[in-house]
Amino acid sequence: MTNRAGSALWRKRSRRFRSGLLALLVGVVFAFPFYWVVVTSLNSSNSVFQFPPNFLPGGVVGNYGHAWHEASWVRYFLNTVLIAGSTVALVLVTSLLAGFALGVMRFRGREIAFFLILSILMIPKVVLLIPDYIVLKELHWLDTYWAQIIPWGASVFGIFLLRQFFGALPPELIEAAELDGASQLQFLRTIAAPLARPALITIGLYIFIGSWNSFLWPFIMTSSPSVQPIEVGLSTFFGTNGTDWPGLSAAVVFTTLPIMIVFMLSQRRLVAGASATTGAMKG
Amino acid sequence: MSLDSTLTARALGISRSRARSRAGIRNGRLAFLYLSPALLVFLVFTIGPALFVLYISFFNWNLLNPSLSRFVGGGNYAALLHSSDFWNSIVTSVYFVGATVGGSTVLGLGIALLLSQRGLVRRIVRLAVLTPYFTPLVATSIVWVWIFNPQFGLIDSVLKLLHLPEVGWLQSTTWAMPALIVYTLWHDLGFTVIIFLAGLATVSGELREAARVDGASYWHEVRDVVLPQLMNTTLFVIVITTIDSLQAFTQIYTMTGGGPLSATTTTGFLLYQQSFVFYKTGFGAAIAVVLFVVIALFTLAQLRLSRRAA
Numbered sequence: 001m002t003n004r005a006g007s008a009l010w011r012k013r014s015r016r017f018r019s020g021l022l023a024l025l026v027g028v029v030f031a032f033p034f035y036w037v038v039v040t041s042l043n044s045s046n047s048v049f050q051f052p053p054n055f056l057p058g059g060v061v062g063n064y065g066h067a068w069h070e071a072s073w074v075r076y077f078l079n080t081v082l083i084a085g086s087t088v089a090l091v092l093v094t095s096l097l098a099g100f101a102l103g104v105m106r107f108r109g110r111e112i113a114f115f116l117i118l119s120i121l122m123i124p125k126v127v128l129l130i131p132d133y134i135v136l137k138e139l140h141w142l143d144t145y146w147a148q149i150i151p152w153g154a155s156v157f158g159i160f161l162l163r164q165f166f167g168a169l170p171p172e173l174i175e176a177a178e179l180d181g182a183s184q185l186q187f188l189r190t191i192a193a194p195l196a197r198p199a200l201i202t203i204g205l206y207i208f209i210g211s212w213n214s215f216l217w218p219f220i221m222t223s224s225p226s227v228q229p230i231e232v233g234l235s236t237f238f239g240t241n242g243t244d245w246p247g248l249s250a251a252v253v254f255t256t257l258p259i260m261i262v263f264m265l266s267q268r269r270l271v272a273g274a275s276a277t278t279g280a281m282k283g
Numbered sequence: 284m285s286l287d288s289t290l291t292a293r294a295l296g297i298s299r300s301r302a303r304s305r306a307g308i309r310n311g312r313l314a315f316l317y318l319s320p321a322l323l324v325f326l327v328f329t330i331g332p333a334l335f336v337l338y339i340s341f342f343n344w345n346l347l348n349p350s351l352s353r354f355v356g357g358g359n360y361a362a363l364l365h366s367s368d369f370w371n372s373i374v375t376s377v378y379f380v381g382a383t384v385g386g387s388t389v390l391g392l393g394i395a396l397l398l399s400q401r402g403l404v405r406r407i408v409r410l411a412v413l414t415p416y417f418t419p420l421v422a423t424s425i426v427w428v429w430i431f432n433p434q435f436g437l438i439d440s441v442l443k444l445l446h447l448p449e450v451g452w453l454q455s456t457t458w459a460m461p462a463l464i465v466y467t468l469w470h471d472l473g474f475t476v477i478i479f480l481a482g483l484a485t486v487s488g489e490l491r492e493a494a495r496v497d498g499a500s501y502w503h504e505v506r507d508v509v510l511p512q513l514m515n516t517t518l519f520v521i522v523i524t525t526i527d528s529l530q531a532f533t534q535i536y537t538m539t540g541g542g543p544l545s546a547t548t549t550t551g552f553l554l555y556q557q558s559f560v561f562y563k564t565g566f567g568a569a570i571a572v573v574l575f576v577v578i579a580l581f582t583l584a585q586l587r588l589s590r591r592a593a
Binding site: 016023024026027029030033049052053093097098101102104105107110113117120121123125126127128129131132135150153177178182187212215216219231234238249255256260264267270 | 307308309310311312313314315317318320321322324325327328329330331332333335336339346349394397398400402404405407408410411412413414415417418419420421422423425426427429430432435437440443444469472473474477478480481501526529530532533536537551554555558559564567568571572574575578579582583
């Protein structure tokens, strides 16, 4: 090996090493707040307020029991699962039907209908707060589960993804089903929907996580803890226990853990879904 | 079998296949029925309300008893133009949106470049960068309120250890906004990184290789070969993050409540405050219409750009 080639190799290796180190640093910066909240949740109030700060977790598990008894977390959890689960179910049904119509059926105005649905993306959510509050009030749905499920029961993202998928179904498949005398709904139920399972799972995950993490909407549209989801509950808890940092940290940990597990188990699919959709929408 | 049926259809000619399609699966007779559940939801909760908000903005709207609402024409808009709260919120929004969009574009691209190679370390780091984006805003904001706590928080402790002056962060009119921006970048960068990583995957490896063979340094390779191919991705990221930042609410509500004074009251937050704290519904609706127009322009620009790219 000549000297020059050797030094080039060396340069390349050292660059790779340096960029690896930088990547690691980035990872630490992003992960640290999660570590820090666990540390705080396991230390006593006294040691949390000491200087220099204590970077290691203690064994004060009692913070968890204490925080758990301060609010009706079980109710908040059940509400969240009910709301997120129902929203997912509704979105899947409406997206399957609309995606099938736009991707498989041939009818006049199909392109216009699709364009109209896409243009809904232009309407920002924050703009809808006032009018939807009034609509929900007129429906007598304020402070109910309905207010948190039905308005989110259709998704442009879901329709878009399924339209793409159904539009790409091999024509032979459709013709074969026609020869077998299958009706449209039969075809959708027994052939198209099962084939679309990966897309359905991606849509379901996004809707579930989005619903679980939502705050502004339920915060405005509900007022009773009996129908409120976990993030609104946590916000209320923060308002009343704002200086009890160990207890607050414990609450943050146990309210966030379930959705973080969902994320960790499904991250590959979520990333693939985001890349595919944004790629398609970029054109 | 599927192949058979295509062949048969072809052999029988177009008239037969047309006849079948009238009764077949592609028949669009019931299309509207299939579309209607989704359309109903959109109509009642999205499209209708988007028009309704415009209507409300012309009234002195009475939330408790709508029949007592009074038509004021352009009154709310005139009040908006003369409201120092509104203009302050515009300045604050430009600060917040500019910093978060600029930050997430530059840092997002940088981190994506750093993570685009294979390897276990990079896979773990990618997960760490991505996690905040999928975790709730309320919960993670609370963690950062603690990190930014004056005196006892992590950052002020470190500043103290380094014998640097401590900062009141969320309680300081100067530093509350930077703190909010740091949090928002931390929470949202993962999304930008995914998009840039997807973009980087489509960048021609051959061109990069060629640049390297020609002895281009890494920075030249990025600047002259990678960036030009990422123009569309970058524009997409800028538009999407702008639209998101204009609507930011939860972290502002949790971390600063729009304060101190009104240092972090963006236009989106002002909309909430005016409508749901002060119950000035018509005025809030006028703010909503302004926001709507701004965001719609950004979305149209994005559609335009993507069509040009296609």
